[in-house]
Amino acid sequence: MQKTLKVPGFEAAAVESGIKYEGRLDLGIISSRVPSVTSAVFTRNLVKAAPVIDSINLLEARKRFRAVVVNSGNANACTGPRGLGDCKTIRREAARLLKCGQDEILVSSTGVIGAYLPMDRYISGLERAASGLSESGLDDVARAILTTDTRPKTSRKKFSRNGHEIIMAGIAKGAGMIAPSMGPPQATMLCFVCCSASVEPSFWQTILQEAVDVSFNRITVDGDMSTNDTVIAMASGLSGNPEEDGTGVFARELREKLSALLMDLAGQIVKDGEGATKCVQVIVKGARDILDAELAARAISNSSLVKTAFFGQDPNWGRILAAAGRSGAVFDPDKADIFIGSCQIVSKGMPLGEKAEKRASAIMKNHEFSVTVDLGAGAAEYQMLTCDLSDEYVHINADYRT
Amino acid sequence: MQKTLKVPGFEAAAVESGIKYEGRLDLGIISSRVPSVTSAVFTRNLVKAAPVIDSINLLEARKRFRAVVVNSGNANACTGPRGLGDCKTIRREAARLLKCGQDEILVSSTGVIGAYLPMDRYISGLERAASGLSESGLDDVARAILTTDTRPKTSRKKFSRNGHEIIMAGIAKGAGMIAPSMGPPQATMLCFVCCSASVEPSFWQTILQEAVDVSFNRITVDGDMSTNDTVIAMASGLSGNPEEDGTGVFARELREKLSALLMDLAGQIVKDGEGATKCVQVIVKGARDILDAELAARAISNSSLVKTAFFGQDPNWGRILAAAGRSGAVFDPDKADIFIGSCQIVSKGMPLGEKAEKRASAIMKNHEFSVTVDLGAGAAEYQMLTCDLSDEYVHINADYRT
Numbered sequence: 001m002q003k004t005l006k007v008p009g010f011e012a013a014a015v016e017s018g019i020k021y022e023g024r025l026d027l028g029i030i031s032s033r034v035p036s037v038t039s040a041v042f043t044r045n046l047v048k049a050a051p052v053i054d055s056i057n058l059l060e061a062r063k064r065f066r067a068v069v070v071n072s073g074n075a076n077a078c079t080g081p082r083g084l085g086d087c088k089t090i091r092r093e094a095a096r097l098l099k100c101g102q103d104e105i106l107v108s109s110t111g112v113i114g115a116y117l118p119m120d121r122y123i124s125g126l127e128r129a130a131s132g133l134s135e136s137g138l139d140d141v142a143r144a145i146l147t148t149d150t151r152p153k154t155s156r157k158k159f160s161r162n163g164h165e166i167i168m169a170g171i172a173k174g175a176g177m178i179a180p181s182m183g184p185p186q187a188t189m190l191c192f193v194c195c196s197a198s199v200e201p202s203f204w205q206t207i208l209q210e211a212v213d214v215s216f217n218r219i220t221v222d223g224d225m226s227t228n229d230t231v232i233a234m235a236s237g238l239s240g241n242p243e244e245d246g247t248g249v250f251a252r253e254l255r256e257k258l259s260a261l262l263m264d265l266a267g268q269i270v271k272d273g274e275g276a277t278k279c280v281q282v283i284v285k286g287a288r289d290i291l292d293a294e295l296a297a298r299a300i301s302n303s304s305l306v307k308t309a310f311f312g313q314d315p316n317w318g319r320i321l322a323a324a325g326r327s328g329a330v331f332d333p334d335k336a337d338i339f340i341g342s343c344q345i346v347s348k349g350m351p352l353g354e355k356a357e358k359r360a361s362a363i364m365k366n367h368e369f370s371v372t373v374d375l376g377a378g379a380a381e382y383q384m385l386t387c388d389l390s391d392e393y394v395h396i397n398a399d400y401r402t
Numbered sequence: 403m404q405k406t407l408k409v410p411g412f413e414a415a416a417v418e419s420g421i422k423y424e425g426r427l428d429l430g431i432i433s434s435r436v437p438s439v440t441s442a443v444f445t446r447n448l449v450k451a452a453p454v455i456d457s458i459n460l461l462e463a464r465k466r467f468r469a470v471v472v473n474s475g476n477a478n479a480c481t482g483p484r485g486l487g488d489c490k491t492i493r494r495e496a497a498r499l500l501k502c503g504q505d506e507i508l509v510s511s512t513g514v515i516g517a518y519l520p521m522d523r524y525i526s527g528l529e530r531a532a533s534g535l536s537e538s539g540l541d542d543v544a545r546a547i548l549t550t551d552t553r554p555k556t557s558r559k560k561f562s563r564n565g566h567e568i569i570m571a572g573i574a575k576g577a578g579m580i581a582p583s584m585g586p587p588q589a590t591m592l593c594f595v596c597c598s599a600s601v602e603p604s605f606w607q608t609i610l611q612e613a614v615d616v617s618f619n620r621i622t623v624d625g626d627m628s629t630n631d632t633v634i635a636m637a638s639g640l641s642g643n644p645e646e647d648g649t650g651v652f653a654r655e656l657r658e659k660l661s662a663l664l665m666d667l668a669g670q671i672v673k674d675g676e677g678a679t680k681c682v683q684v685i686v687k688g689a690r691d692i693l694d695a696e697l698a699a700r701a702i703s704n705s706s707l708v709k710t711a712f713f714g715q716d717p718n719w720g721r722i723l724a725a726a727g728r729s730g731a732v733f734d735p736d737k738a739d740i741f742i743g744s745c746q747i748v749s750k751g752m753p754l755g756e757k758a759e760k761r762a763s764a765i766m767k768n769h770e771f772s773v774t775v776d777l778g779a780g781a782a783e784y785q786m787l788t789c790d791l792s793d794e795y796v797h798i799n800a801d802y803r804t
Binding site for chain 2: 044045046047048075077078079080112113114115222223224225226227302303304305308309311312314316317318319321322323324325326329330331333334346348349350351389390391393394395397398399
């Protein structure tokens with residue numbers, strides 16, 4: 001596999017520790033040579049996994065961290081005081097291996113809920129990972145964090161200004177239990193970003209929040225929100241640029257590139273959604289206001305009937321319109337237009353006939369297409385990315401634990 | 403087929419009119435010998451089918467009706483002025499055949515959205531149905547209204563008081579696009595009730611609303627709300643009891659029996675949900691208030707991950723707890739208990755181990771079982787009926803129109 005994700009100041013490694021399955025990478029370390037300015041957002045689910053609780057506590061006390069330790073196969077969720085104790089043990093061991101403070105390390109987990117971590121294997125894996133750290137290790141960590149994903153998700157951005165080259169690389173995982181939360185702090189899967197820029201902590205937190213809002217906050221696979229969702233972004237400062245606090249010359253590009261990076265990763269998650277065969281951009285426009293646009297877009301994107309119609313390549317606009325109609329958004333169905341790609345199939349609430357639907361059906365044979373609903377009630381717009389609902393989704397989730 | 407649904411004062415019939423498919427009953431009439439006090443509730447979806455709009459208008463003007471005409475195979479939804487005109491034509495023809503006013507007839511439809519009714523076949527079917535009306539025809543109408551249902555849903559209640567025998571019979575259909583709405587007027591499928599009691603109109607509307615609230619309002623198959631949902635209840639008065647307005651001796655029993663009738667029918671709908679292999683009662687108790695209990699019960703009942711776990715007979719309490727955690731209900735996960743049937747699998751947010759889960763898994767091999775979540779936050783409770791999500795659901799809905 002090509003190693004493409006090098007970022008100045010960061011080393012990483014992943015190992016097969018046998019946490020759940022044999023013969024696959026499942027434990028990784030991302031290590032920063034210097035204390036990196038670190039921002040993060042987490043699930044808003046009331047049921048939070050031990051590493052999420054542990055990380056939230058640590059981030060309240062400090063803004064600079066040295067490493068992230070992450071495993072798949074076990075979520076360390078619903079594990080009570082013992083689960084929190086295991087996080088502390090992991091941090092203590094990692095701090096010893098990486099020669100930093102145990103409060104400078106964030107732990108993250110994904111996998112089965114309600115099982116204790118196999119700490120012997122975990123710690124022995126951690127030692128092997130720490131001894132294998134390299135500048136080109138982030139690609140391996142991208143594979144180690146996968147669960148029901150079928151492929152790693154990675155993205156990289158680079159730009160230069162005033163002689164300073166800034167590099168950011170991100171990895172993400174997530175295929176099921178994927179649904180956006182509404183307000184900060186939030187996230188919907190695991191995502192880790194390494195960046196070489198020098199940034200002021202609150203600016204870095206602000207632009208991460210913004211980037212999550214336009215990316216992970218607008219995707220859905222199955223409407224379920226996880227107990228472990230985490231996005232962590234570390235900035236080493238090794239680019240040597242003047243510390244950017246939002247008022248400097250790097251502000252706009254950092255903001256744009258971070259959003260683009262997360263949008264790229266979010267799109268990869270939807271395309272690799274559990275059982276997904278289609279990636280569909282749902283665009284609701286002509287809404288009374290942005291909240292109505294969002295309500296309608298989410299109702300359409302999460303509707304089982306709409307999603308099975310996508311799977312069947314059926315331009316079933318009646319289900320789309322009915323989902324918008326029950327969403328809470330206020331509009332007059334007799335003014336609504338619907339398009340599949342650029343092909344209009346509904347005008348003023350009425351179907352345009354078989355010819356239009358045949359063209360729409362042809363468009364739906366593609367792996368990616370858009371659905372646009374114009375509510376005809378105003379000027380507000382909202383977009384979501386969703387996938388179809390296939391029999392494979394059912395098979396994956398009916399058999400997940402057994 | 404046994405004909406069991408006779409109610410004094412009512413005749414019914416169903417025919418094969420070929421609206422969509424050949425060789426199956428698809429058009430029915432329920433006719434009342436006298437003007438029956440009629441109450442009704444309809445979908446709250448903004449996108450309302452023509453017969454729903456037509457019926458709402460008629461019910462604003464009068465409370466006594468003579469007949470319901472209902473078809474399957476075509477929803478007459480998103481059909482604009484022509485769809486509304488077709489309703490009027492149907493009522494005019496039915497009035498001629500049944501010798502009553504055209505404003506005394508309610509039309510109801512279910513099936514594909516966005517296609518015009520084949521009026522020639524419809525009207526010719528209507529004539530044959532009208533000529534075949536009989537006291538034992540309601541069972542046939544129960545079959546004629548089915549779409550993806552695999553079996554008819556019927557229920558009958560009888561009680562006597564002060565020498566007056568009161569009979570009520572109900573039929574219902576619904577297998578997909580089934581999800582409750584929240585406030586009146588509402589409904590979630592088609593349901594028609596014939597009753598022999600003499601009732602005052604506003605009392606009859608009130609107790610229908612109450613009955614829908616504890617029955618159809620608490621079931622879900624796929625979380626989608628239809629454009630055609632309709633419950634119509636007709637009371638002929640032929641029992642000869644003093645007109646019941648809520649203060650008389652029949653009030654309590656009428657209320658209880660109507661609720662029981664609709665709960666019976668609602669249960670039959672969930673058991674016959676599209677692709678369903680399990681019928682699951684979701685009980686949330688120990689909530690701070692009833693709204694929290696409802697939020698949690700609905701989130702669990704509509705979660706794709708929970709429903710696929712039901713299909714897999716997997717007591718995946720982590721998904722159940724996570725769904726409650728994202729529902730908006732306020733509780734401390736460390737105080738939550740979860741039971742499958744009478745078998746506790748989570749205590750104070752922590753799993754009780756493999757032995758308990760094995761017993762729970764055995765309970766889940768049954769077609770019907772309950773899931774109880776005690777949030778440990780108060781005394782409020784809410785119950786829902788849901789089904790599992792199987793590969794068959796996906797097949798049915800990916801292929802529905804083609």
